[in-house]
Amino acid sequence: MRSTLGVSALALLFIGGLWLVAAPFAVGYQPRGDEWTDATVNDVWVGGLLAGGAFVALVAYAADALRELARRGRHAVDTTH
Template sequence: MKSTIGVSALALLFLGGLWLVAAPFVVGYQPRGDEWSDATVNDVWVGGLLTAGAFAALVAYAADALRELTRRD
């Protein structure tokens, strides 16, 4: 079976990306109703890209693991 270290790293990247997207609103440095600051825009874009990349890698890993399981007889 493949290493779980890679899956753990991808899961942490995914969670880190989610945190970057949510942080401006959870921590409160983006006031409600105001125009988004440059820091908020940056956090949302970087977090979204990080989350999407980690999710795509996790899906590819899962597909590869399923493919490997179906080849075993």
């Protein structure tokens, strides 16, 4: 249960970070071709850091899960002989 909640939270943080990066352009408060406003720069940096951090944590979680599966598989093979 805890791991599902944690992965769900990381996925939401990742999606939220992507939205922060895209929002100024998708919503239209950053005019096309104009110099970026301070709000746009802030959204892109914060969203990028949030999405990047969540992505790294998700990859680390997946790597740990794969490592655990491999360990269990190796253990199962060793006990049958």
